[in-house]
Amino acid sequence: MTETILEVRNLTVRFGQIAAVNDVSFTLRRGETLGLVGESGSGKSSASRAILQINRPSSGEVRFCGEDLVSASGASLKALRKRMQMVFQDPRSSLDPRMTVGALLEEPLVIFRIGDRASRKAKVAEMLHLVGLDPAVASRYPHEFSGGQAQRIAIARALILEPELIIADEPVSALDVSIQAQIINLLVKLRAQLNLSMLFIAHDLAVVRHISDRVAVMYLGRVVELADRDRLYGMPAHPYTRALLSAVPVPDPAVEARRRREILSGELPSPGRLPSGCPFRSRCPLHAALGKPEICGKTVPPLLEIAPGQAAACHFAGEVKHQHHQPRMTDEAARA
Incomplete structure (x- = not known):
């Protein structure tokens, strides 16, 4: 899985004055599944539609097998879309x-x-x-x-x-839990059988862990963490990722008893009135614990590599990494 099939660079999607997707960048390798997670309103679906040019992006680049999708139109875009297909949330x-x-x-x-x-x-x-x-x-x-x-x-x-690329936009969220597992297992089987590359969008972190090779976490239109699956679930570096993982119940009483809860304070800010600096700072437990550092209110943290296979958009991602970690969610617990 070394060949890049999809490259997204500085993708921005605006609806009026609101940036539903804000400066998002990632790559997808051939045969790989990238999970895209986050709360409702984080920009996941808007990003997926902009990638396929269903909604044209306001700025940024999207390249599929080296072909520029943003500038493509007419017959050339139609030919490219044959190789990229979407599975929607509600069949x-x-x-x-x-x-x-x-x-x-x-x-x-x-x-x-x-x-x-x-x-x-x-x-x-x-x-x-x-x-x-x-x-x-x-x-x-x-x-x-x-x-x-x-x-x-x-x-x-x-x-x-x-197609070579499938974008699955919350394909199991409208289904019963028992049926969700069947559809996820089907997608896993088809990916291997057909050598598909997949962008899998969901808000259920356990589901994303089961199907993904890497995971990108979105918050208010931005990617705040991008990491290999095992590293993200075992050593999350962004406080938002930690809070999301802490909210996932683990069906193992021994593990569940040892887990620390990280509860986010405050409400999700309006996309039209974001806080200055880091968009997460108004809800960030680390920001409060560190005495509300001035840099958090002045500068939007860039998504930077903090370890091999892991990038985070947090001025103090190192502080998160060196805290003692919660007992990690095992593969068996995630599948249960």
Whole structure:
């Protein structure tokens, strides 16, 4: 996983005076899954839509396999989008209720003029089988399926063009917990089987740990920490990451009894009225513990590497690293 398939540099998305995404940068390697996490309103979905040029970014660069997506348009953008597909949060709203499942899956092939009718029907059957559905369901309509089945259909539609990159925007948050595990396991299997690269967006940290190789944490439109999965969950460097991890229950009484809670004070600031300097300082327990250092109110901390495979946007990330750490969430506990 050394080849970079997606490169995002200084991506900014504005809606009026509000920066939903603010100077976001990261890379995604071929075959890798990058988890993008944060509270509601942190800019995760806005970033994903800007990457695919569904909403055009206000500034910044997005390169897919070296191709500049921001400047692409018309036929060139259409050709690139064939290689990048999205799975949306709510499958029921992303599937046209007037079309059969077969027609929904065949439509991308028709748009890109791939194959004849017989070969397209065969491809539809192949994709339904791949996601664990009977090809016979192709004659049915979306409302006849459960939420989990509908999401499998949405995944099949995203994969039918054989893309290289999948952006999954909270693909399990609208599903029951038992069904969530099935969909996550399906995505893990498909990633390995098809050598997919994936940007996986969620707010459930346990789910993100199970599927991701690296994790980027967003807060109010900015990436505040980016690290390899095990390092982020074992040694989080940003106080916001620590607070998020502390809120995740661990189904192991012995581990749970030893964990320290880090409760954030105050409300999430309005994106239209951010604090000066560090946007997290009004809720930051470290800022208060260190006596409210002046630099936090004056300068926005850049995202800088603090250890191999780990970067954090905090003036005092080293202070966090050298505090005693909570008992780490084990892989077994995260999957439970």
